[in-house]
Amino acid sequence: MTEAIETIIKNVNEHMVKAITHLEAEILKIRAGKASPTMLDGLLVEYYGSPTPISQVSNISIVDARTLTIQPYEKNMLAPIERSIMAGNIGVTPQNDGIIIRLYMPPLTEERRKEFVKKVMAEGEAGKIAVRNIRRDGIEHIKKLQKEGLSEDAAKESEARIQAITDKKIVEVDGHCAAKEKELLTV
Secondary structure: OHHHHHHHHHHHHHHHHHHHHHHHHHHHHOOOOOOOHHHHOOOEEEEOOEEEEHHHOEEEEEEEOOEEEEEEOOHHHHHHHHHHHHHHOOOOOEEEOOOOEEEEOOOOOHHHHHHHHHHHHHHHHHHHHHHHHHHHHHHHHHHHHHHOOOOHHHHHHHHHHHHHHHHHHHHHHHHHHHHHHHHHHOO
16 A cells, blocks of 8 residues: 555656646746747747747747847748747747848836736646646545555545645745746846
8 A cells, every 4th residue: 555655646746847847838938038949939830741840940049138040941941930930929020031030029018027927927826726736636546545445544644745745846836936027027
């Protein structure tokens, strides 16, 4: 039985780590007025009939703090990349000069910063919900073991361990959100 409990707790921890990694990736996509190639993650372009990430069909580089350049490996990819950026609605208008595409990050207004903070907090809440759902699933597994003969004390102790892991991960989520909020509100 203790082996089954350890497996459940290990799975709960692994799933929570994955949830936090996903949160970190989502928060990274929210730009803070600085140019970052990660803001193009998730944008796909049609490349010989299959959707392909922009980073796999072009060279993305940071020119300065607020400018990105995208140089496709093939010149005929300029228009599809430009369309993908426009459709992605990332808050930046691409500028195509026939050779490369430039993305100029406009300075963030106070209103836009607050909008981004709300987005970060929504992602944080989604992360917390994911962590709590994982906790719920872990506790359900413990309860199933209890019906199969696990002692009540062992079940309570296991649930307490899962809750402790959950509390730690919730604090981690709050930390990530607070750091991103500070980054967004720094002028």
